[in-house]
């Protein structure tokens with residue numbers, strides 16, 4: 001049985017990790033901890049979003065350092081990127097193990113409607129904007145912006161499940177990632 005720590009209390013993220021490990025064929029206990037991402041509430045680049053995911057994963061590992069409870073700690077972070085083609089949602093995941101090995105995987109990119117992008121440029125958080133936009137509550141803990149924009153064909157949980165599996169590739173195939 002694997003013990004997995006996730007750096008968030010967001011059920012969309014925790015459920016995503018559960019389904020990723022089930023899909024990879026592991027029996028796993030997945031626990032969410034509230035930790036800091038140490039980046040902006042709304043990351044605005046791939047780099048900042050990856051850094052947020054790294055910090056979350058490390059902070060979960062650090063929180064449990066004494067007990068060595070977790071085999072793997074996972075950080076999942078959502079952000080946006082500006083590009084010459086408009087603004088896109090981006091998502092990143094990071095897995096760290098007890099030895100300090102790090103696996104990183106990224107998720108789908110979805111073009112954001114210009115009205116939503118403009119609110120983001122004015123400094124609002126996507127979680128709040130999408131709730132206003134849809135008249136729903138806590139979209140970020142449910143289908144997510146990606147679920148709204150794809151008519152639920154791809155939900156935030158689905159997307160983070162794939163991100164988790166991608167970030168775990170390094171641990172599925174450690175021999176391919178050996179550096180020498």
Ligand SMILES: O=P(O)(O)OP(=O)(O)OP(=O)(O)OC[C@H]1O[C@@H](n2cnc3c(O)ncnc32)[C@H](O)[C@@H]1O
Nearest residue numbers: 008010042076077078125126127140144145146156
């Ligand atoms: O509790 P945490 O783990 O922080 O979960 P979160 O939903 O806030 O998720 P992130 O901090 O990773 O996301 C950064 C910001 O982007 C928002 N966001 C990112 N992806 C989203 C999505 O698919 N749907 C709604 N909001 C999203 C989110 O609400 C935050 O304002």
Ligand SMILES: [Mg+2]
Nearest residue numbers: 037041042127
């Ligand atoms: Mg957040």
